[in-house]
Amino acid sequence: MEGDEIRRIVIEQSYRAHVGHIGSALSVADIVATVFDTWPRIGAMDDNLRPRFVLSKGHAALALYAALFLKGQITQQMLDTYCGDNSELGVHPERRDWGIDVATGSLGMGVSIATGLALGGQMAGPHNFPVICLMSDAELNEGVVWEAAQFAAHHNLYNLRLIVDVNGQQAFGHTWQVLEQPSLRKRWRAFGWHALRANGHDRRDLGRALIAADPQVTRDRPHVILANTVFGKGVDFMEGRIPWHYLPLDRVQYEDALAQLEEGPALP
């Protein structure tokens, strides 16, 4: 699964449905593709020991739907209902028996739920399941994230992998303007976590970070991967621009965006 395949679906579906949250979905596309390739059993709902994926930044749900489509778990016809009336595919994901473990949309909650899942996994015994939670850097504003971080560290939830999409932007400003987040890696380490930095658009670097966070390698602490990303990655007029948290695409922008993805922007 390629990040640009996810991006293309994100652009097509958000244009068709005339909805926003495009930049957020673009910034996590490579992360979602890497996670789904690393844990192919995500969404295998009949397996109680399947890896669980929690999209704590629920507003990037379109990237998740795209990945589930590319995996063959939902049809093109279903994908085309995105944000339509009577659709199961909204701006934020619901819990779905066809492949979504947890409903999210209220920021910070997913981290707490993922922590409970990881605890449940460990209680299931030695053959426990990994829990992968993808959150935004803006979610670090939420107090409950740090409540969960303390619990996960205290109880050595090594099967929990948290990936922070560090795109430096939030709904109404850049993170440095809203609540500055200096020394992120030190913060997580101070909370007792393994903390790694990675390039969130470099599959090889992300893969390396995920492997370094493998419980077979380090069986003691929860892991956080601080993935540096570019908001709106792949579409030049969206990259790093706050308004694309909300704006939908017009026809000219849509064609421009698709053309840019067609050319395939060089990875950094």
Place this chain on the structure above:
Amino acid sequence: MRTAFIETLTALAASHPRIVLLTGDLGFGALEVFRSRHPRRFYNVGVAEQNMIGMAIGLAEAGYIPFCYSIATFATMRGYEFIRAACANGAQIRVVGMGGGFEYGTAGWTHHALEDIAIMRALPRMQVIAPCDHRQAASALRATYLHEHPVYYRLGKDDLSELSGLEGHFDPGCPSWDAMNLGSGTLIVSTGAIALEVSQAIGMVEKMDGATIEFRPDHCVVSAFNPGQAIDYTDYELVITVEEHRRNGGLGSWVAEQMAERRTAARLVRIAADEDYLVSGLVGSTGWLRARHRLDAASIADQIREATGEVFGDER
């Protein structure tokens, strides 16, 4: 109720490996029995009620039945949006709130649960259960711990007193009770620990006035499991609700909704906590606070007499 509830939960957990108990750093002198019997299924999550409920959603998704324990205000209010998310996720969680009403008297308004029933019963599929005494707390838990949807248990501290005649009976379905219909008269419905005061008040009124009052303390489920089987209020001329809770949104409101939807002609009188309370800033013992809010047995008896006097005149 607390000891009875936790001991029952501890016994149930022995045969049901899915039961997990979380606490927000509370339960000294009560939760130790569970912790020592089931140490691998007991977690003190710290003073972090939001995370307690959030983790419970995750644990439920992983196949467990998590019970989340705290003082009622913190259990229900601090993490309310998380409880709402549990409903949205179809998570089989249980919220256990200690100290409904004025149980933590001198602790002040932060510890007085006076809106918890209202907010919890507003949630879809949430079952609200406020047992009247410790035996009913145990039987209510046994009857509902496997319920497929979220449950809120509102408990009191009293583990000694028993409501006479109740025998720990818990009836989640509120089935038809024609057999107990005493004809046109007065029905009193209560919920939670205040039922003991209500029972005493009824004794006072009956002794003095020779009245016949039907009291339904087994009707402690505010959002009924089977709403279609709720009480037939048309059999009464006067219905009185008594709750250690705010007047709007709780038991009295629930009964009012049931009566209105059934076009019941009976008069409804709601006895509840004083509306001005949150701003008064006064504390005292549970007994003092109940009296202050006219929720002690003598005050309840007075209000019952006032209501029956209005409805039935001097015939009694």
